[in-house]
Amino acid sequence: MGSSTSKEKLESDVTQNAEETFSSEKREDLWAIIIALGIFVCSLLFPDQVFNFFRDVLYFF
Amino acid sequence: MKYLKHLFVADCQKYIPGFLFCLIFAYLGMNLDRLISNYHSEGIGWATFLYESAQMNYVAILLLGGILIRNTLPIPKALLPGIAIARPIIKPGIIILGVHYVWADVVRVGSVGLVLTAIFIFGTAVIVMWFCKRWGVSDGLGGIMGAGTGVCGVSAIIATSPVVKANPLEMAYAIGTILLFGTLMLFTMPYIGNSISLSESQFGAWSALAILNTAQLVAAAEWYGTEALNTAVLINVARIMFLPLVVLFALWFYVLRAGNQESAQKINKWHLVRDKFPIFILGFFLFVLLNSMNIESLGGPGVVGSPFWAMNAVYTWCFAIGFAGIGLSISIDDMKKAGGTAFTIGMTASAVKMVLGLIVVLVIGSQLLRVTGV
Numbered sequence: 001m002g003s004s005t006s007k008e009k010l011e012s013d014v015t016q017n018a019e020e021t022f023s024s025e026k027r028e029d030l031w032a033i034i035i036a037l038g039i040f041v042c043s044l045l046f047p048d049q050v051f052n053f054f055r056d057v058l059y060f061f
Numbered sequence: 062m063k064y065l066k067h068l069f070v071a072d073c074q075k076y077i078p079g080f081l082f083c084l085i086f087a088y089l090g091m092n093l094d095r096l097i098s099n100y101h102s103e104g105i106g107w108a109t110f111l112y113e114s115a116q117m118n119y120v121a122i123l124l125l126g127g128i129l130i131r132n133t134l135p136i137p138k139a140l141l142p143g144i145a146i147a148r149p150i151i152k153p154g155i156i157i158l159g160v161h162y163v164w165a166d167v168v169r170v171g172s173v174g175l176v177l178t179a180i181f182i183f184g185t186a187v188i189v190m191w192f193c194k195r196w197g198v199s200d201g202l203g204g205i206m207g208a209g210t211g212v213c214g215v216s217a218i219i220a221t222s223p224v225v226k227a228n229p230l231e232m233a234y235a236i237g238t239i240l241l242f243g244t245l246m247l248f249t250m251p252y253i254g255n256s257i258s259l260s261e262s263q264f265g266a267w268s269a270l271a272i273l274n275t276a277q278l279v280a281a282a283e284w285y286g287t288e289a290l291n292t293a294v295l296i297n298v299a300r301i302m303f304l305p306l307v308v309l310f311a312l313w314f315y316v317l318r319a320g321n322q323e324s325a326q327k328i329n330k331w332h333l334v335r336d337k338f339p340i341f342i343l344g345f346f347l348f349v350l351l352n353s354m355n356i357e358s359l360g361g362p363g364v365v366g367s368p369f370w371a372m373n374a375v376y377t378w379c380f381a382i383g384f385a386g387i388g389l390s391i392s393i394d395d396m397k398k399a400g401g402t403a404f405t406i407g408m409t410a411s412a413v414k415m416v417l418g419l420i421v422v423l424v425i426g427s428q429l430l431r432v433t434g435v
Contacts, residue, residue, distance in 0.1 A: 029341035030068055032152030036344050039157060039375050040368070044359075047371035054374040058088070061096045 079143020083389065087147075087381040090126060094119035116251060119381055120284040124247070127388015136389070147386025151276050152341050154379030155298075159348025160362050160369040161291050166432045167349055173429050174269070174296035177421060181270050181414055182303050186211030186310060189410045196406070204311045205235045206407045210273060210414070217308075238407045243277040244391055246415065251284045261285060262430040263422045265292030269300060270418035273411065276387050283380060291432035294345075301339050 043050045097117060100108030111117040130136070136144075186207040193203025208217040218235045250271065254264040264285045272278035275297055282293035351359055352369065360367020422430065 026340070027068060027070075028146075028149040028152060029339060032149065032156055032341040033344040035150075035153040035379075036156035036348075039153070039372055040348075043368040043371035043375075047366055047368050050371040051374045054378055058378070059092055059095045061092055061099055 075139070076143040076146050078137075079140035079145070080147055081143065082140050083144055083147035083382055083385040086127065086130075086389065087123060087378070087385040090123040090385065091119050091378070091381050093122055116255075116284065118284065119377075120280050120384055123381060123384040124280060124388040124391075127385055128391045131389050131391060132393050144386055144389045148276050148383050148390060150379050150386070151279055151383030154376040154383065155275075155279065155294055156341060156344035156348060157372050157376040157379065158291070158294050159345040160352050160372055162295065162349045162432060163353040164349065165353075166291075166295065167346075170292060170295050170430055170432055171299050173425065174266070174299035177266070177270060177418075178296065178300040178303060181418065182211040182300065183310065184211075185410050185414050189406055190311075192406045192410075198406070202234060206238065208308065208311055209235050209239045210407050210410050234404065235407070238404045239273050239411075240277075240391075242408055242411045243272050243274040246272050247277045247281045247284075250281050250415075254285055259422075260427040261288035262292045262427045262432070263425075265289035265294075266296055266425070266430045267415075267418050267422045269293045269296035270421070271411070271415035275301065276383055279380065280384050280387060288431065292430050295432060298342050298345060301342065 039050070097108050097112050101112040115121075189210050190203050190207035193206060194200075198206075205218045211217070218239065246268075250264075250268060253259075254267070259267065265282050265288065268278045268281045268285070268289070269292070272281055278293055278297060279290065282289040352361060358368075360369050362369050362373040364370050
């Protein structure tokens with residue numbers, strides 16, 4: 001009885017753990033698309049400024 | 062709408078300190094790279110040695126520096142959650158890299174990549190699962206180890222774990238094995254590639270076949286050169302598209318084949334494929350499509366003043382933040398979690414895959430694997 005309960009608890013923990021972790025994978029994917037689209041929009045509107053910021057301004061040498 | 066609920070977490074403040082730490086580290090690493098590059102251009106001996114002989118560019122600086130910091134300095138636990146979320150910043154970099162390709166590249170290199178990855182993925186998965194079953198490794202650990210060594214490492218382990226009912230300790234073992242192998246390969250493959258004069262496109266294909274973790278293979282390929290990166294990313298995209306199929310294969314191998322119809326009926330196969338699909342590659346294909354359409358107002362990575370030219374300046378920074386996260390995440394103590402029979406099988410299969418991958422790319426040659434971008 002005790003081992004059956006602990007097995008069910010383990011299975012439930014595994015499922016929950018996997019779902020939470022996989023949910024974070026989906027979150028990463030969605031944020032990746034949002035960030036890339038944000039950069040795309042900025043580059044559409046201000047291409048020279050975006051280029052200069054990432055190629056020159058961010059460097060102090 | 063269903064995915065929107067995944068966007069935010071309740072306690073996002075805990076990620077801020079570690080993420081800021083990675084941003085600062087990436088910033089310093091990129092500037093150190095620029096400094097060495099400038100001195101190298103001026104012909105200063107030590108800088109030329111570091112830049113050319115030791116290949117000490119921003120990839121090496123951030124990875125090696127990160128490992129050194131993580132394993133020698135007392136990193137506060139409050140920084141760890143933020144460090145963990147820096148690694149996936151590589152994904153927007155991969156999406157932006159879509160502007161480097163046209164459909165002709167996707168069809169040519171992607172087709173080769175699809176065939177190679179299909180053979181290597183399912184070959185490795187079947188062999189690892191079979192040996193694990195034969196040598197008494199639990200279905201949970203054998204299943205995730207087979208998926209992890211076959212397809213894209215950590216993501217495959219996470220995606221397969223509910224199907225084969227792996228427990229958290231087994232997941233830690235499998236992830237430890239994959240990351241340990243990837244770390245070893247990340248630091249040795251670029252030197253092996255150089256020593257046998259492997260072309261950049263061949264190295265890119267080799268790293269995409271041999272290194273299991275997306276972030277680590279991007280790091281190894283970027284370390285080797287831009288052409289290597291272009292080929293590696295395209296073949297990796299082909300590889301991770303197989304992820305849902307590998308999960309279905311694990312379902313068949315451990316549940317259906319074993320005659321456990323009751324468990325199998327509880328799983329909706331279509332939902333399984335849909336939920337495991339790595340959606341960020343849709344963003345990558347969007348930019349490949351836009352670049353292939355030759356839209357004048359978007360230009361291209363080489364067209365000065367165009368939007369795609371501007372975007373091309375950004376992806377290196379995304380990678381730098383991700384590499385800072387990888388370096389700072391590599392803890393020797395965590396690596397010690399890997400062990401046992403499954404570890405031996407996983408490491409051996411990965412090593413064999415690496416050697417076979419090298420032979421295959423040498424046979425195929427550079428031409429078929431080269432991304433032209435035009």
